[in-house]
Amino acid sequence: MALKERPKPFLLPDYCKGCGRCLDACAKDCITLSDQINPTTGLVPVELDLANCNACGMCMDACPEPYGLRPAHEGEIQDFELEDPAKLFGVKPSDAPEPTDIPNETLPLPRTEPLVIKGTYASAVGAILAGCRHVYGYPITPSTEGAELMAKFLPKLDGTFIQAVSEVAAVNMMYGTAGAGLPTMTFTSSPGFSLMLEGVSYMIGAELPGVFVDVMRGGPGLGNIAPEQSDIKLACHGLGHGNTQAITLAPSTPQEMLDLTILAFELTFKYRSPVILLGDGYLGQMTGKVQLPETMIKPGIPKWAVYGDAMHRKNLISSIFLTETELEAHNIHLNAKYEAMQVEVRSETFLCDDAEVVLIACNTPARTAKGAVQALRNQGIKAGLFRPITLWPFPVEALKKAIKTAKRIVVVEASAGQLEDEVRLALSKAGVYQFPELENVRRMGGVLPQQTEIMTRVLGQKEVMA
Amino acid sequence: MSKTSVIYDKFERHSQGQGLKGHATHYCPGCGHGLAHKFLAEAIDALGIQDRTVAVSPVGCSVFLYYYFDVGNTQAAHGRAPVVALGHKFANPDSVVISYQGDGDLASIGLAETVATAQLGAPITVIFINNAIYGMTGGQMAPTTLMGQQSSTSPAGRDQYNGQPMKMAELIAGLDGPVYVERVALFDAKQRIKAKKAIQKAIKLQVEGRGYSFIEVLAECPTHLKMSPEETEKWVKECMEPVYPLGVKKDLTVEPWFHRNAPCFKGEKILALTGASTERPERFCKGFPTQLDKNDVSLKLAGSGGDGAQTAAMLIARAAISEGFDATHIPSYGPESRGGTSYADVHVAEDEVLNPGSPDPQILLAFNAPSLAKFGPTVRKGGYVIYDSSVVTEAPVLDPSIKVFPVPFTGIATDLGKAVVKNIVALGALQAATNIFPKETLLSAIGVALKDKCALIPLNEEAFAWGIKSVEALNS
Numbered sequence: 001m002a003l004k005e006r007p008k009p010f011l012l013p014d015y016c017k018g019c020g021r022c023l024d025a026c027a028k029d030c031i032t033l034s035d036q037i038n039p040t041t042g043l044v045p046v047e048l049d050l051a052n053c054n055a056c057g058m059c060m061d062a063c064p065e066p067y068g069l070r071p072a073h074e075g076e077i078q079d080f081e082l083e084d085p086a087k088l089f090g091v092k093p094s095d096a097p098e099p100t101d102i103p104n105e106t107l108p109l110p111r112t113e114p115l116v117i118k119g120t121y122a123s124a125v126g127a128i129l130a131g132c133r134h135v136y137g138y139p140i141t142p143s144t145e146g147a148e149l150m151a152k153f154l155p156k157l158d159g160t161f162i163q164a165v166s167e168v169a170a171v172n173m174m175y176g177t178a179g180a181g182l183p184t185m186t187f188t189s190s191p192g193f194s195l196m197l198e199g200v201s202y203m204i205g206a207e208l209p210g211v212f213v214d215v216m217r218g219g220p221g222l223g224n225i226a227p228e229q230s231d232i233k234l235a236c237h238g239l240g241h242g243n244t245q246a247i248t249l250a251p252s253t254p255q256e257m258l259d260l261t262i263l264a265f266e267l268t269f270k271y272r273s274p275v276i277l278l279g280d281g282y283l284g285q286m287t288g289k290v291q292l293p294e295t296m297i298k299p300g301i302p303k304w305a306v307y308g309d310a311m312h313r314k315n316l317i318s319s320i321f322l323t324e325t326e327l328e329a330h331n332i333h334l335n336a337k338y339e340a341m342q343v344e345v346r347s348e349t350f351l352c353d354d355a356e357v358v359l360i361a362c363n364t365p366a367r368t369a370k371g372a373v374q375a376l377r378n379q380g381i382k383a384g385l386f387r388p389i390t391l392w393p394f395p396v397e398a399l400k401k402a403i404k405t406a407k408r409i410v411v412v413e414a415s416a417g418q419l420e421d422e423v424r425l426a427l428s429k430a431g432v433y434q435f436p437e438l439e440n441v442r443r444m445g446g447v448l449p450q451q452t453e454i455m456t457r458v459l460g461q462k463e464v465m466a
Numbered sequence: 467m468s469k470t471s472v473i474y475d476k477f478e479r480h481s482q483g484q485g486l487k488g489h490a491t492h493y494c495p496g497c498g499h500g501l502a503h504k505f506l507a508e509a510i511d512a513l514g515i516q517d518r519t520v521a522v523s524p525v526g527c528s529v530f531l532y533y534y535f536d537v538g539n540t541q542a543a544h545g546r547a548p549v550v551a552l553g554h555k556f557a558n559p560d561s562v563v564i565s566y567q568g569d570g571d572l573a574s575i576g577l578a579e580t581v582a583t584a585q586l587g588a589p590i591t592v593i594f595i596n597n598a599i600y601g602m603t604g605g606q607m608a609p610t611t612l613m614g615q616q617s618s619t620s621p622a623g624r625d626q627y628n629g630q631p632m633k634m635a636e637l638i639a640g641l642d643g644p645v646y647v648e649r650v651a652l653f654d655a656k657q658r659i660k661a662k663k664a665i666q667k668a669i670k671l672q673v674e675g676r677g678y679s680f681i682e683v684l685a686e687c688p689t690h691l692k693m694s695p696e697e698t699e700k701w702v703k704e705c706m707e708p709v710y711p712l713g714v715k716k717d718l719t720v721e722p723w724f725h726r727n728a729p730c731f732k733g734e735k736i737l738a739l740t741g742a743s744t745e746r747p748e749r750f751c752k753g754f755p756t757q758l759d760k761n762d763v764s765l766k767l768a769g770s771g772g773d774g775a776q777t778a779a780m781l782i783a784r785a786a787i788s789e790g791f792d793a794t795h796i797p798s799y800g801p802e803s804r805g806g807t808s809y810a811d812v813h814v815a816e817d818e819v820l821n822p823g824s825p826d827p828q829i830l831l832a833f834n835a836p837s838l839a840k841f842g843p844t845v846r847k848g849g850y851v852i853y854d855s856s857v858v859t860e861a862p863v864l865d866p867s868i869k870v871f872p873v874p875f876t877g878i879a880t881d882l883g884k885a886v887v888k889n890i891v892a893l894g895a896l897q898a899a900t901n902i903f904p905k906e907t908l909l910s911a912i913g914v915a916l917k918d919k920c921a922l923i924p925l926n927e928e929a930f931a932w933g934i935k936s937v938e939a940l941n942s
Contacts, residue, residue: 015489019496019688019695025655041486043495058655061662064500066473066507066534067489092475094536109733112742116784116793125740133729134556153739158727160556164549165582172546172579176553179540180520180561184553202543254794286822287780287795289787292742298731306538308554308561310517316479316532318523318541364822371821451821 181305201240205319226446355384496695498685545576769833774889894933
């Protein structure tokens with residue numbers, strides 16, 4: 001067997017940065033530092049004199065540049081004048097194919113009797129029916145049951161649940177799985193959501209889908225584990241650094257925890273952007289009637305994914321846009337998506353048609369407010385409830401209709417006015433400046449507004465604090 | 467050695483591949499990254515895994531790794547590359563995922579992710595470039611900066627107040643998760659050959675599903691060490707190597723273990739997990755218990771942890787829903803894991819529970835004296851209070867319109883031989899006192915709850931019957 005002749009090195013001076021790492025590697029002293037500045041690069045490339053070269057190849061191994069020292073093949077004369085590498089080595093463009101979408105499949109489910117389950121469980125079951133088999137999380141009260149249920153169910157479905165080292169790790173595992181094009185989610189609560197925000201910003205920037213179920217609790221700081229609507233501001237206006245927005249859903253029943261989780265997965269892939277589901281500690285723990293849908297999703301793989309196979313080899317998941325104009329263009333693109341998301345507004349109105357007193361509330365306080373509306377109606381007071389289901393985008397057109405006959409508006413919330421701020425901003429942006437002065441019933445620290453407090457406020461009696 | 471097909475023919479992502487940028491890296495002359503890139507590309511080529519490879523670019527000088535590698539590319543937040551890699555690996559277990567990171571990324575900001583991922587042990591490959599300095603941000607101290615080494619944030623040289631250099635290969639090798647950990651260098655031909663082999667082996671172990679591998683590469687940063695490339699090679703050899711000894715730190719022989727089935731999407735299996743049934747349970751109610759409320763009955767169950775208040779509450783909610791009503795149950799506990807207060811708010815509504823809280827219930831089931839004292843006064847006029855007369859010796863005075871039923875829940879349950887069924891005695895008493903649902907409805911809910919512990923059903927039925935009898939005795 002004849003030994004294959006080893007190739008000698010070849011160097012296109014333009015691709016040499018003149019670092020000289022090849023000098024030591026050559027036992028025959030074929031390579032020297034030059035004193036000639038290359039006019040194209042402004043650098044000083046090395047010079048080769050291959051008279052003594054034994055083609056050991058060590059210089060090529062020492063060269064840090066992929067197109068630096070490289071083997072010269074037959075016919076490739078060392079013609080330093082020839083500038084176009086395509087002419088030297090032939091054009092070899094990437095053979096990675098153009099990816100196409102592998103669509104989701106919708107599979108039928110038999111009609112079942114309602115389940116009686118907690119809000120967090122309902123959300124977990126919704127995620128499974130939406131096709132999610134990859135859940136990452138860090139235990140935090142009062143969201144932990146969701147993660148626990150996933151830890152129990154997913155291995156039985158050959159899915160993945162990983163308890164991450166922190167919320168920071170959890171959101172970045174989501175980034176990886178979302179980057180691979182698959183549905184992924186987490187359960188967290190306020191302090192954990194704060195930690196995830198870096199990752200949320202990256203996911204928005206890199207246009208990745210992911211569902212965040214934030215079962216909100218009392219803050220700031222460690223606060224406590226009781227229900228507060230503490231993260232409305234974060235979800236609507238503070239998703240990490242940069243120009244970030246995400247569709248934010250606010251369920252108020254265990255049934256909605258399921259329905260809106262399924263919707264969240266649909267929307268997160270539709271817009272390639274994270275979706276936030278804000279629950280509250282009460283709703284997470286609350287058991288109620290939950291009717292399962294009659295279909296479920298088997299996810300496909302979107303064409304943009306980095307799945308780790310031949311079809312998706314050419315793809316890149318990244319939030320870097322190095323030049324200012326590129327990044328501006330990316331932000332304009334994101335703004336166009338935020339604009340497109342405006343059609344996703346959802347809300348519920350309850351007895352608002354002739355309402356003189358309109359309560360505005362979401363999550364569990366909306367149920368308390370609903371109870372109050374009924375009780376007020378029983379007393380002959382024309383009360384109604386407007387419940388935003390999407391907090392961002394805010395359903396301002398529906399709100400405008402709901403308050404048409406209102407003489408009073410009372411915002412009922414378990415926070416220091418975070419929902420009221422959304423109402424004010426939405427009305428202001430919609431050019432509505434004439435509306436009744438906003439009154440409020442606010443509790444904080446894990447105390448929820450009580451029906452009696454709402455009644456007292458509406459009936460104009462002296463406020464009774466529990 | 468040769469340019470492989472794993473390196474793009476033209477670096478289109480590097481300023482659209484214009485001019486020299488189409489074929490020259492963004493690295494400074496003499497930088498170790500280029501060599502590590504080449505060896506990595508050669509390994510991917512040699513193993514024939516280009517299509518399956520996902521390279522995770524970090525933050526640092528190698529943030530633009532994706533300019534060069536014709537593989538699936540993901541760019542991660544600073545320090546998070548290993549967990550992003552895990553997300554990819556679990557999404558597609560057949561993919562070969564490489565987390566390529568510098569010293570700031572891996573040994574400083576991402577330390578928690580680095581260590582936790584290594585200990586998790588799932589087969590990914592981490593390539594760690596240690597050049598003892600921050601490159602991208604411009605020559606600041608790295609966690610791996612040597613003692614006495616000057617940097618722009620340790621201008622007088624790293625001293626004890628800056629801490630000691632992080633020896634990551636040893637740290638990672640000390641964990642149980644990894645199967646292979648080696649530290650290599652690039653400063654001479656011999657080390658480069660070792661580095662190539664180590665990188666290839668590390669990836670091969672992943673391809674074979676044997677586990678997590680970690681290669682630390684001592685690399686040169688001439689720019690920020692303010693030396694010539696030649697001097698930097700010498701510095702790595704003479705100054706870095708004594709602190710960061712080269713060689714294999716861990717090399718376990720492990721059988722391939724990472725096998726993941728494709729996720730299951732079988733509807734019947736999912737429904738079985740959730741416990742959803744296609745069969746409608748038998749209904750016993752003639753209609754909504756309007757004797758209690760027009761359309762929404764509010765209950766409070768209160769006791770200590772272990773009294774079974776939450777289970778009883780859940781049974782009431784399930785019973786209601788099986789009858790086609792709406793119901794809610796909200797538990798609340800004291801901060802103790804065991805033995806603290808345990809309250810439940812339950813609503814049963816004909817159509818929809820509006821407010822699920824029970825600040826003023828129509829029915830109170832109290833399992834102890836403090837609960838009775840606390841919630842007794844909140845019960846609505848004309849309501850019902852049923853309490854455990856075995857433990858409550860002195861009942862508070864309540865509104866005369868309230869119907870009060872002292873029933874010895876604990877005494878009866880103890881006589882039956884199982885104190886834990888006192889909540890079922892309470893449910894029996896609730897049924898007889900309020901007729902919220904027919905007996906059969908609650909018994910059926912108890913039966914469903916105990917379907918995996920059928921042997922316990924007769925005892926529970928007996929407890930339920932005794933609860934009813936006790937109330938009947940009070941009524942007679």
